[in-house]
Amino acid sequence: MPATEILQNVTSKFGTLEDDVDVSRFLEGVSKYYGFEFYSVAIIPQNEPRRFPQHNLATNWPSELITQFEKKNLIDSGPLISMIRSTSVPFVYNVSNKPAGGDLLSGSESLNELLQRYSLGYSALFPVCDNLGNRACVSFSGEREDLTTAEFLELFLISTYFQDRMSSINRHLAEGKESPLSQRELECLRWSAEGKTSSEISQIMSLSEHTINYYLVSAARKLDAVNRIQAVAQSIREGWI
The missing domain is CATH 1.10.10.10 (Winged helix-like DNA-binding domain superfamily/Winged helix DNA-binding domain)
Structure with a gap:
């Protein structure tokens, strides 16, 4: 299927996304189409330390992996976060290719082991901004061969448009909606x-x-x-x- 047709097919679904269930189904569909098993949409942490639930907007990561990320403090100061903070350019993190560089290399061993254990050895990460300028990162992970240039660009465009749509959904849901919790x-x-x-x-x-x-x-x-x-x-x- 031509790239333009793929993008038209995917982006045409943005208008039908209205809640968390729609978002999850959409991300699962995109992940599966491109040969990934996992997805994550998360706020990019700046100076204020936060826990994983405060960063996470949508994910199907294994709960055990999330727990390990928190225990090893990989949310606020891990090598992946450092890379995301330092660039607005999409990139791939592949545990098969040990990253070069002092701090990154010294902090990446336990991260690589964790990602391999839970079958997230290959990740495509897309730092994005919504229409209010809020920074986030959309990522797709799993065990697959390198993305082609066309696939990478398609996922980048999908991630950019998706984050803008998700921001609108969250604002709409928050308007006038009372909490059912005590x-x-x-x-x-x-x-x-x-x-x-x-x-x-x-x-x-x-x-x-x-x-x-x-x-x-x-x-x-x-x-x-x-x-x-x-x-x-x-x-x-x-x-x-």
Whole structure:
């Protein structure tokens, strides 16, 4: 199929994207078409340290990999983040090609091992901006051969247009939409977004750990989220926390 036809087919679907479910299906479709298994759309962290849920706008990364990224502090100071921060040019990160350079090389060994373990050995990353100038990164990962130049350019255009559409979706969803969560559930999610464990949140809120877990599970259930990470990400997008 010619590149122009591919792009027309993909971009014609942007207008039908209205919520998180549509976004996930769209990204899964693009990933599969280009031979990738995983996708991620994330805010590019600047000076303020954040946890993964606060960066993440949409992803199907394995939850275990996300946990490892947080434990190894690869969210705010890892080699991939350093590369994304330092450029607005799309690039490929391939664990088969060890990156050259002092700091990057010294910090990339554990990252490469992690990515290989979870089958994200080859990633195409596209730093993008929405129509308000907010910086983000759209990435596609998996185990495949190098992208052709045509494929790379197609994904770059798709990522650019997609991020602009996603920004519009998030603003629309946030307008006048009230949170279905209780104040206690929201407070638990706020602390969880700061990286606090259930045990730590229980001490902060002077409640039992069992009660904290109940609030977190309840919040996830109300939001149809599979876990607390997804519940936190959704609440941040909606502007509730």
